Amino acid sequence: GENVEQHPSTLSVQEGDSAVIKCTYSDSASNYFPWYKQELGKRPQLIIDIRSNVGEKKDQRIAVTLNKTAKHFSLHITETQPEDSAVYFCAAKDQAGTALIFGKGTTLSVSS
Amino acid sequence: DTAVSQTPKYLVTQMGNDKSIKCEQNLGHDTMYWYKQDSKKFLKIMFSYNNKELIINETVPNRFSPKSPDKAHLNLHINSLELGDSAVYFCASSQDLVSAGGLTFFGPGTRLTVL
Numbered sequence: 001g002e003n004v005e006q007h008p009s010t011l012s013v014q015e016g017d018s019a020v021i022k023c024t025y026s027d028s029a030s031n032y033f034p035w036y037k038q039e040l041g042k043r044p045q046l047i048i049d050i051r052s053n054v055g056e057k058k059d060q061r062i063a064v065t066l067n068k069t070a071k072h073f074s075l076h077i078t079e080t081q082p083e084d085s086a087v088y089f090c091a092a093k094d095q096a097g098t099a100l101i102f103g104k105g106t107t108l109s110v111s112s
Numbered sequence: 113d114t115a116v117s118q119t120p121k122y123l124v125t126q127m128g129n130d131k132s133i134k135c136e137q138n139l140g141h142d143t144m145y146w147y148k149q150d151s152k153k154f155l156k157i158m159f160s161y162n163n164k165e166l167i168i169n170e171t172v173p174n175r176f177s178p179k180s181p182d183k184a185h186l187n188l189h190i191n192s193l194e195l196g197d198s199a200v201y202f203c204a205s206s207q208d209l210v211s212a213g214g215l216t217f218f219g220p221g222t223r224l225t226v227l
Contacts, residue, residue, distance in 0.1 A: 032214050043202065043218040044155065087153055093214060098167050099145055100216055102155040 002027040002094035006103025013080050015112045023090035023103050024072040032093040033066060033073045034100065039086045047088075048075070080110045115139050116219040118203050124225045125193055132189045133222045135203030141217075142208040143167075144186040146178060149200040149221070161186055162208070193226045200224070 003026040013019050025033075034049035050057045050064045050073065057064050061080075066073040077084055087107050091100040116137045125131055137144065145168075146158040160168035164180040175191045186203060203219040 034216070036218075038153075043220050045218075046215070049215070089155060098143075098162075099157045099160045101157065105153045105155075107153075 002030055002092055002101040004090060004092050004101050004103040006090050006106060008106060009104065010107045010109070012109045012111065015080060015082060015110055017080055017110075019075075019077045019080055019084070019108055019110075021075045021088055021090065021106045021108075022072060023074070023092075024070075025092040026071070027092070027094060028068075028071060030092040030094065033064070034091050035062075035064060035075050036089045036091065036102075037086045038089065038105075044089060077108075080108075082110050082112050084108060085110045116203055116205055116217050118201075118219040118222050120222060121220060122223050122225075124227065126227055127193055127195060129193050130189070130191045131193060131224070132187055133201055133203075133224075135186045135188070135219055136184055137203075137205040137217070137219075138184065139205060139207075139217065141205040142183060143206045144180065144183075145204040145206075145216070146186065146188050147202040147204060147218075149202060151199070155202070159186075159188075190224075193224075195226050198224055198226045 006023045031052040036044035037047045038044045063076045087105045089105050090103040118135045143162045159178045161180045177189045180186045200221045202221045206216040
């Protein structure tokens with residue numbers, strides 16, 4: 001089945017800096033790659049997603065890039081703010097298309 | 113206008129007890145899931161149901177039994193609770209099998225503590 005690796009596990013940045021989180025997936029048939037943000041004690045919330053027919057997608061300060069050949073995708077957050085501090089998860093839809101398979105998460109800390 | 117709801121939010125119980133967690137979605141979705149989030153924050157798929165039928169049953173002990181009385185509900189019953197079952201359990205839903213595992217919405221989670 002699908003396996004998703006995520007790096008780094010923790011990331012500390014200064015307010016205003018950029019943050020990049022990277023993921024790789026194993027199943028070349030995977031075609032949907034969302035990113036979720038989870039604040040402490042809350043549910044995971046979708047922040048951006050990308051499908052395999054697109055190489056890049058941007059929404060204000062966040063962007064996601066996908067390299068299908070290398071089977072990796074990345075989340076980019078620019079001009080980070082303290083409220084960006086959270087755990088971020090990447091995910092991929094598995095071959096059967098039956099569920100999202102998640103990476104192990106990145107704890108992002110933005111200090112002011 | 114809660115999209116995916118779960119009850120209870122917190123569940124504290126003794127080892128060996130049996131407990132249930134209820135989940136409901138009002139999005140008209142066909143596919144529902146249970147995920148387990150352990151103390152290291154890892155989100156692991158447990159079960160996937162499509163139109164009340166079991167699609168995925170990952171390597172989960174058979175003490176865990178999901179039940180889907182209708183498309184909008186997916187409950188999780190756990191028998192003979194063990195210390196290792198302590199975790200946050202998230203219910204989730206997505207539109208249908210074609211987009212299943214696609215746009216997925218999560219419930220608020222149930223924090224289960226087994227003493």
